[in-house]
Amino acid sequence: MIKRGNHPNYALTYSVLTLAALTVIVPVLWMVSTSLKTMVEMFTIPPVWIPKVITWEAFSRIWVDYPFGGYFWNSLVVVASATLISLAFSALAGYGVSRFQFRGKGVFLTFLLITQMFPSIMLLIPYYKVMRTLGLINTYTGLTLAYVSFTIPFCSWMMLGYFQGIPKELDAAASIDGCGKFRTFAQILLPLTLPGLAATAIYSFLVGWNEYMFAMILTTSENMKTVPVGIGQLIGQYRIAWNDIMAVSLVASVPLTILFLFLQKYLVSSLTAGAVKQ
Amino acid sequence: MNSSKTKTQWSGYWFTLPAALMLGALVVYPLLYGFYISLFDTNLLFRWNFVGLRYYLEVFTNAEFLGKILLTLKFTFFTVAGHFIVGMILALLLNQKFPGRVFFRAVLIVPWLFPEVVVGLLWKWMLNPMYGLFNQFLQDLGLIAGPVSWLGNQETAFISVVIAAIWKGFPLVMILLLAGLQAIPDELYEAGQIDGASRQQIFRFITLPSLRSVLMVTLILDTVWWFKHFTIIWILTQGGPVNATSVVSIDIFKTAFEYFRFGQAAALAVVVFFVCFLIGYVYRRKLGEDDD
Numbered sequence: 001m002i003k004r005g006n007h008p009n010y011a012l013t014y015s016v017l018t019l020a021a022l023t024v025i026v027p028v029l030w031m032v033s034t035s036l037k038t039m040v041e042m043f044t045i046p047p048v049w050i051p052k053v054i055t056w057e058a059f060s061r062i063w064v065d066y067p068f069g070g071y072f073w074n075s076l077v078v079v080a081s082a083t084l085i086s087l088a089f090s091a092l093a094g095y096g097v098s099r100f101q102f103r104g105k106g107v108f109l110t111f112l113l114i115t116q117m118f119p120s121i122m123l124l125i126p127y128y129k130v131m132r133t134l135g136l137i138n139t140y141t142g143l144t145l146a147y148v149s150f151t152i153p154f155c156s157w158m159m160l161g162y163f164q165g166i167p168k169e170l171d172a173a174a175s176i177d178g179c180g181k182f183r184t185f186a187q188i189l190l191p192l193t194l195p196g197l198a199a200t201a202i203y204s205f206l207v208g209w210n211e212y213m214f215a216m217i218l219t220t221s222e223n224m225k226t227v228p229v230g231i232g233q234l235i236g237q238y239r240i241a242w243n244d245i246m247a248v249s250l251v252a253s254v255p256l257t258i259l260f261l262f263l264q265k266y267l268v269s270s271l272t273a274g275a276v277k278q
Numbered sequence: 279m280n281s282s283k284t285k286t287q288w289s290g291y292w293f294t295l296p297a298a299l300m301l302g303a304l305v306v307y308p309l310l311y312g313f314y315i316s317l318f319d320t321n322l323l324f325r326w327n328f329v330g331l332r333y334y335l336e337v338f339t340n341a342e343f344l345g346k347i348l349l350t351l352k353f354t355f356f357t358v359a360g361h362f363i364v365g366m367i368l369a370l371l372l373n374q375k376f377p378g379r380v381f382f383r384a385v386l387i388v389p390w391l392f393p394e395v396v397v398g399l400l401w402k403w404m405l406n407p408m409y410g411l412f413n414q415f416l417q418d419l420g421l422i423a424g425p426v427s428w429l430g431n432q433e434t435a436f437i438s439v440v441i442a443a444i445w446k447g448f449p450l451v452m453i454l455l456l457a458g459l460q461a462i463p464d465e466l467y468e469a470g471q472i473d474g475a476s477r478q479q480i481f482r483f484i485t486l487p488s489l490r491s492v493l494m495v496t497l498i499l500d501t502v503w504w505f506k507h508f509t510i511i512w513i514l515t516q517g518g519p520v521n522a523t524s525v526v527s528i529d530i531f532k533t534a535f536e537y538f539r540f541g542q543a544a545a546l547a548v549v550v551f552f553v554c555f556l557i558g559y560v561y562r563r564k565l566g567e568d569d570d
Contacts, residue, residue, distance in 0.1 A: 097294060245403070
């Protein structure tokens, strides 16, 4: 059998993969190296890989000289709320669409797909206006609602894919045992979709944690900014402190990496399930 | 005796309605409102002059905007092509069994986990004309004589932006294709071997056709996502120098939030939506011919 073949061409495989891995690792190491440098050493020609003086000051400066503690808190609150809301709504919708026939189902599914097609900036302008009118600029609620609007559609697709993989006989059995529709969903089906929920949660977290444009426009006050906006504004400054920027960039990438390490199996299979079944 | 059918109808609604209502309020309403805004010359405050479809007509007579659409298509084409070439090669390699596979898979996914702002800044730092790693590396290899200002130069800025976008986006394509490859049943390959097919033939007649649905979905999503991409380009160049990297999302953003021509920006956004929709439609037509 050739698939995952018994005789891969090791030399070729390893050289291509090593090259690819280097293009990923070298920039990341460069980030680490920069974040450990002093201001002086950061600006040397040619650049040094291993700084003579290794300092962790950049990592402490980001909490002391810049309000990154606050930015992280804002990001966490907004993204966690958006993720919880998306999970609840998309689990319900995924179950509903996978189990029942009803008028408008096709329209709903098509609509979910179409939301992936429009430029988010199309929503940004009306959001800016509406949120200003409602006083939601600079609030957690405002940003959370914005994030929910782009996560619910894709999350619903992911959950739908997941529910479709669970045999309908389970529902039938539960209903014979006298379970109501909602209890069947909450007590029988939902626990079985935990991997799907986990995947959907990371997806939603990833989207929110990375989002930059909406956060930049919908938050104007210093104490409401999110991590990406906080990082982004560091390059506006006269003398760019690349060591600080790289330090905070590394810290900002940690939550996603941890989440992914634990849950990657679920995420990958769910993303593909959606793609394959679509 | 229509009770059971009506019941499932209603159950379907009960479960789906929360999401539908939420999306109605958070997506449909703002979209319609955005379209409404596009009919006005407005700063969203006190100036609301009705202009009807004027901005839409302008789009099609305005060479500058059409040029930006073309630039965006060019950016999307190179980025997506990069993702698919790199992603496909790596997925095929990772689909083999060999020691170290897990390690490579884990490393190669990393760019996808980095926030877009971080990717933008990292590349901006690497491309720094004075202290950047990139220039140093190319000079060490003897490929360039002196430092190049990659982002400060109209020709190189575009290439730089595409490279950063490929770096960020190839892992997702790689994972999706890899998962697609792993879903192909072994029997198909065995049958192919028994029939004496060569490696190329197996790829051409077994692998590619089995991957088709994954390829199509990935291609549509990746194209549309990068067509409307904003953050990395914004961080790297803000659309400059001059307009060398001014893709439509940057252009719309500036029109709205720098020049405060919200109506015009809203109209441009609607046009971009139709372009994205068209891309999706054309792909489906081309790739999904005998699907449905």
